Amino acid sequence: MLEEKNYQNRRINPQTWKRLLGYARPYRKKYAILLTGSMAAGIIDLIMSFMSMWAIDGFMYRKTTENIGLFAAAAFGLQILTASLTLLFVRSAGQIEAHMTTDIRRAAYLKLQTMSFSFFDNTSVGYLLSRLTNDISRIMEMVSWVCIDLGWSLMAVVASLIAMFAVNFKLALITVTAVPLIALLSVYFQKKILKYQRETRRINSMITSSVNEGIMGAKTSKTLVREELNCLDFTEITEKMYSASMRSAVISAVYMPLASIVISAVTGLLIIKGGRDVLGGLLTVGQLNFFINIGNMMFEPIRNFAGIFAEFQSCQAAAERVSDLLGAVSDIEDRPEVVEKYGDFFNPKKENWEPIKGEVEFENVTLRYKEGEDVLKNFSLKVRAGENIALVGETGGGKSTIVNTVCRFYEPQEGRVLIDGKDVRDRSQLWLQSALGYVLQTPHLFSGSIRENIRYGRLEATDEEVVEAAKLVGAHEFITKLEKGYDTEAGEGGSNMSTGQKQLISFARAILADPKIFVLDEATSSIDTEAELKIQAASEKLLRNRTSFIIAHRLSTIRNADRILVIDGGEIAEQGSHRELMARKGRYYELYMNQFRNERVRESVKILGQ
Amino acid sequence: MVNKKGSALRAVLRYTRGFRLSIAASFLLIGAELAISFISPLIMSVTIDSVLGTKPLNVGWYFKWYILAIGGVDYIRLHLWLMAATMIGMQALAGLIRFLRTKLNTHAGEGSVRELRNRLYAHIQRLPFSWHASTQTGDIIQRATNDVDTIRRFNTGILVEFARTVLMLAVGSFIMFTINAVLAGITVAMVAPVVLTSILFFRRITRYDSEMEQAEGELFTVMQENLTGIRVVRAFGRSAYEMSKFNAKNDETCRRIIKVTNNFASLWALLDLLCGIEIAVIMVVGIVLVVRDSLTVGLFTAFTSYVFAFFWPLRGFGRILSQLGKTMVAAGRLEEIFDAEEERALDEGITPPLNGDIEFKDVCFSYGAVPVLDHLNMKIRGGATAALLGGTGAGKSTITMLLQRLYEPQSGAITVGGVDIAGIKKTYLRSRIAMVMQEPFLYSKSILQNIGIKFSEPDREACEEAAKDACVHEDIMSFEKGYDTLVGERGVTLSGGQKQRVAIARALTGESDILIFDDSLSAVDTKTDASIRDALRKRRKDATTIIISHRVATLMEADEIFVIKNGRVAEKGTHEELMGLPGGIYRRTFEMQSSAEEGGEEHA
Known part of the structure; x- marks a missing residue:
């Protein structure tokens, strides 16, 4: 039996990512825009905190509305800028994602077109398809959107740190103590959360195959009087799903509150220390409020960092699969x-x-x-x-x-x-x-009309030549009897053609190619x-002068x-x-x-x- | 249509049965959680206004009593840690509530889906044979997986999000209006545009999304066809052509994806703009109000944090509604399955011995309008081996199905040992009849479990014995893991002949009164066929055996042979008797098949 190479690696391997990220080259400019845009968004968020400070200290405590026009202009301007940045970076991230997915899929597909048969003998189509679709999408989604998170988070953290230390050194120190704590919490929990999510996904696919079997085998189950036993088996799996989902939910239900408590502890410390300073006239209310805002804002970027790290790790296996496919070497290659x-x-x-x-x-x-x-x-x-x-x-x-x-x-x-x-x-x-003219036991037809399928043998063949080929193998008769004749859909689900009829079509396709070797x-x-006799009669003509x-x-x-x-x-x-x-x-x-x-x-x- | 929607909605509600208390409790907790999240900014507000400032306490009763309870503002001013502790305590409380709420939600969501899945699965298992024979399995599998997943998304997420948004509007508005009517008015005024934008865009996005899915589906088909047919592609040297076909679909998919994300970009940008304007307006108006002494600094800070908390959930409202629509459709499709009637009275009836004569008396049966059995009369002696010969569609398989009460005859009666089977318990009847079908279904369990499927703990020795009789033991031993080899997707793929023989071994394990082989030796060669029949003779003891086959060699040793034609018995008797009928169907068949023995010469 063909066993898929086991991709259990959970270690991030830079080599793997290097090959994939090579596909980002054409989009360097877009990436630059994305990164700049998201960093700008991080800075704007910080500026908004300064705006609050300005509002409190500059207007409210001074009991004046002088310059409010300027304030309003700045506030509206910043918000419009934020919205435009959102438009810009969601669009660029979307484009990067779509284009890179398309590019990598094309490269992988191209590779597959040249691989030798022994490769296909050892790899199931299902696995290949899941690499071309799920794996690639998953990686690309991360690689493109992660930039937004990364840019924004980086800027939010760095700028906030600078601003905090510029405004008040001691309060800044208090706020910073939360960073390692939240980071540790996040890394620990994000990993766990992803692990449990994988587990639920795994059980979910078990449910799917179990449902499949329950329905496909229902008739047999009836004759074996196995209905209730099947139900028992099934309940076991759904019960597993329930517990796994509970575990997964509980773990995130612990994480968020814990993080909030850490943040509220920092806020508490800020209230005590900052409050004394305000009472002592060393700090303005606006500044105190600024710190409390920043304290709350720090959480998101740190959580993002941990999330990105965990995502990368969980994408490692998918990345390796795709990277291996892109780097595969066919054992039959022309010199x-x-x-x-x-x-x-x-x-x-x-x-x-x-x-x-x-x-x-x-x-x-x-x-x-x-x-x-x-x-x-x-x-x-x-x-x-x-x-x-x-x-x-x-x-x-x-x-x-x-x-x-x-x-x-x-x-x-x-x-x-x-x-x-x-x-x-x-x-x-x-x-x-x-x-070559090549006809297989299990006739493989493509979706499209019968005519198109026969023409696959020689793309430039005229309609007459297609009909001629069909006549040669004795397929013309049944084709014309079909409601839509040569325009009948030949692919899966298209028509109720029998395997024998499909074989005749693939036969006609091979004839049309006018091969030297059959x-x-x-x-x-x-x-x-009956059809066989026809083909036999024709085959003398068909095979003459052909090996x-x-x-x-x-x-x-x-x-x-x-x-x-x-x-x-x-x-x-x-x-x-x-x-x-x-x-x-x-x-x-x-x-x-x-x-x-x-x-x-x-x-x-x-x-x-x- | 309205009626259909109504019943779909009722179905969605019905799926929560047994978990409604948890859901109600979780809604209460969501309310509490929201209340805390709207009250906690007031800690800062009080600190700024009354503790650090000199304003009188200006918060609503719901927080005022607490401040007074811990000693009032003057006391707090000297003990600032009290505010810090309040802050932490409040978050801890919120955390606890959130934890409980998540547990309850997940319990209700996942639990109700578990029940739905179990119920649906059991229902499908209990639907009658005829239902399974007449429905498209692909479609049912789709519903039982994808549609259930849609319901799952609703029960575990969307429902809570919906409740949370609605509750948030209520709790949020209440608290905001107690603080400042002007700012609250400005905030609430923005609700409608935000929700409308979200809904309108999600309509479009849903449409583009399905276009995208369609493009992806087409791309998938192209790739799948190419990879499964790679031999054809290569044999015709069509790599370049295939590549251009792929590129067209691949690029189309790319365009569709970009269209969807561009719409998301516009939606989010627009929502950012609306919320941003809101925040800017609140700030400017706030400043004016504070300067005019109609608002305090502390309450202003509280308000700015409300705006964000208020609008964030509203952004997703369009998504919630579009999911709700999908959920209704899914529920409607599931209800169609639930509406089918389960097989009745499986466990009712008597359990007489089944080793007596089997008799079909004047039995008529048709599938819909297609008549199959036409006043069939047939008697099989108990303990004997009967053989059925007949063309495709003659009604042979139908006879075996009627015998198991998988279908009921339209008229006439079938008796076993003189007892009408219509009164015999179905489960009893079926478990005492072992049947092997032409294309047997094996479960994705180990080979051992498949052979001993009737037992929860299959006896290895008995199974091996049966496998030997079915001539499949050696095949099994050639697999690396022998009897523990998994069958199907995750294990080995058995050939048609191997499957048939495993199914025969399965039928031979455990005791049965009646053995039926429905063309179940078609994929094994003549030699194996003979040795299986040999083993059968030795082991079947006094079980009545019915063999259906096209191979005369398989049938000729039977005690009695029935030739079925057009739903009636056309000829019956032993091999010798039937051979005595000149021009008889049996005789002609026999002659034709045995002529092969000497006929080869003329082909030389």
Whole structure:
């Protein structure tokens, strides 16, 4: 089973972040604006505290409204400035977030387009998708918005400290004592809070899969009379969720009050010391009020710092996953001089491509997916251009590996694969892969119309050519019977096409590509007998002048192959034409007869229905 | 529509049943918390005006009595620590209340959601077989997860925020008006514009938000299709094309996200502006009032802190309302599930022995308008092995389902040992009938737990024994963790044949009177099929066995074979008897299938 690499790291690793932050470069200016804007906002908040002081000491105690116009102008001006800054930095943070997410996702996706098949064999699509979506969003959200918090908090703390010490040294000292206390509290609790939040998220996903199972398996549960037992199992999980949420809530319900109490203690000290000073005429009421305001204001930035730290830590795992993806190296890569001459996946230099004839040769090929488990061992095979080869044998014998190696989706550890007498590694991957027609057992169609799906084989094909291809494989008939014909939605949820029909479409798609090398990997397994006969009839035409490799589950479909290879344990156990192999009464004969029996069972079902 | 909304609202209320006292108590505590938060600025106010200044006590009764109780302003002036202690004490009290309130809220919110989840899950489990057969599982799963999450967000957060905002308006206005009517008037006047702005913007944001979600969904589809079909992409050399397809969606999503955040930017900026103007006005008017002696400095400082406390929660009012809307929709969708009727009288009825003859008497059954069984008459001897042969849709599976009372026949009767099963307790009947379906469902538990699913503590030996009989023991032992291997998402993926055999092992554990194999050997090869049947014969003791299959070889050894066609028994008898019917369905099927033995030659 494929196990995802375990990302349990909770240590912040600068290397990881360095790669990700490289994507911030194009947005340096925006970041600068963001930082300046949020710092300015921090300063304005401080100025507002000075404004209060001015209001109290400058107007109220002096019993004058002289200069109130100036005061009003300043107050309104500052508020308008604050609002504009909010507009500015929320917009820039949003843009940074959106653009960086887009950029990193594009880079990761681009990387995935060039990774070899062995990478996909070992990584589930679900994990990849969650990296491309959740992980990236999570990191980018933090990386962009954190700047606002950081800029504002930094300024709020630094400016407040300077201002406090400028106004009154002793009171400033009292206020500052709270800083380390609140910082400690915050770091401790923020970590805990995040930990509990993770826990609840984990249990929540357990609930989701449990609900899933409860509904998917409901019918079976009924026959097993397991309904009430299922309910008991489920209650256990929901109970866990309840306790985890309670723990999580209680921990934050302790943190905030504790922090408030620390702050009120500072305020209390300020009242005692400041109050005496006011009574003694050493301090104005405005100044005292200023300190009390600042004391309250200090809490938020410090909490932010702790929050940012904890966030970074909790994002570490996600960051590593994304960073690893961005840094992944495909085990099949075209050499620089090959790229130089033939181009890469995205900028092919087609003018330098030699035409493909379709001669394929395996020269002592040894291939393994895992150390010590050779799938192919010293495998040699020579296929003439235009020859039709069928591969049969047990699952896991190496049939798919052979055809995928022809396509250079895997590369052998030892030996060479030659196309037209040239090592495939001396050509670009796209050169070979552009000449392939490839039809898989589970037909994969994209969302979009049937027409678009067939055209995937050759993007510049005309509508007529698309129809022509469909006719060739015998798909035209059923397509025209569909309500929307060729415009029928082919993707998931689009239509009620059977697997067999989808296979026909993917067949037509491959035909349209006019490939030199044709690979059919159990391509006709879900097609009903009638359609299969059609394809068989057409395939003689289809496969003429093309080298083809057919893996067939139903042996009746490959009787006309030029050569049938019985593959077992990565080796050719038998080879020859159908007639030759049947006469030999060996492995092929046994396989064939066994299948024939099953075929008859299937056919006989039809009688029963008549 | 109105009616629907009303019932959705009632449903949302119903989901809080059992926790209403906690909710009410938490609302009281929220009120207390708010009162403290509005009174604590008065400590500073009194200190400035009357302790440090010479103004007479100018606060409302709710604080005045306290100042007098601790000795009055003159005493406090000499003992300033009293004010400090008051400050700390008040915060400690607020902290305590807040702590209790959070506990109560979380208890009520999470507790009610736990109940809702349990209730919904149990309800779904208890819905009849027919309901499950006719609903789209994807849709139900969506509702049971996403919609419940929406309710959860409401019960654990939005409800409290809503109550808090409303209470804050009441408590805040009350205290502000007792201090200074002019400033209070100015403050309250700004409530409407702030709330309106918030609501209007959230309408827009909700719309853009769903556009964004749609774009994200499309992007997700593109990525998913590409990654699952990466082999196709590469085989056609379409990387560049795929990249441009992706870029279009990726950039579209980017634009949508920016649109949403830009709207948020405007909303927050506008709210900042409104609140900012408010603060500036309060300051300027405050100065004028103090200078004219209609307000004191202390009360002025109190007011400035009120304004912020007052407007902060109001900013989110639009979000609260939009969430409320979503909650109603979610509740409506959940109610549709709750409205479906549970299977009745599961535990009522008699529990007679079930090893007697099984008899279908004149049974008719149809799914909706589609007739399936048409006056079916059939008798299976107790302890015998009966085989059913028939085409797709002939009604074979329906027969087994009726026998388990997963469906009830429209007319006719089914008896076991002469007792009409309509009077037999459903749970008893089903637990004594072991059934294996063609596409069996395995639970995401260990293989051992799956085989011994009928027991809370499965007996390892018995399970292994059953697995051996079902010819799956060796497969299981080939897994690293053997019988403790997890099945499904977090464990191994079993092949179709392995699943079928595990399900057979599951059916073989524990005692049962009737064994049903509904085409459950279709994915195993002929040899394994034979050895499983062999083991079955040895172990089933006197259980009545019903085997459904298309493979004649699987059926031919049965004591009696029934050929089902168009919902009736077309032919019945032993293999020999049926072979004696020239032109019979059974015989033709047999001939066709066995002709394969010699027919291979002609293919050479």
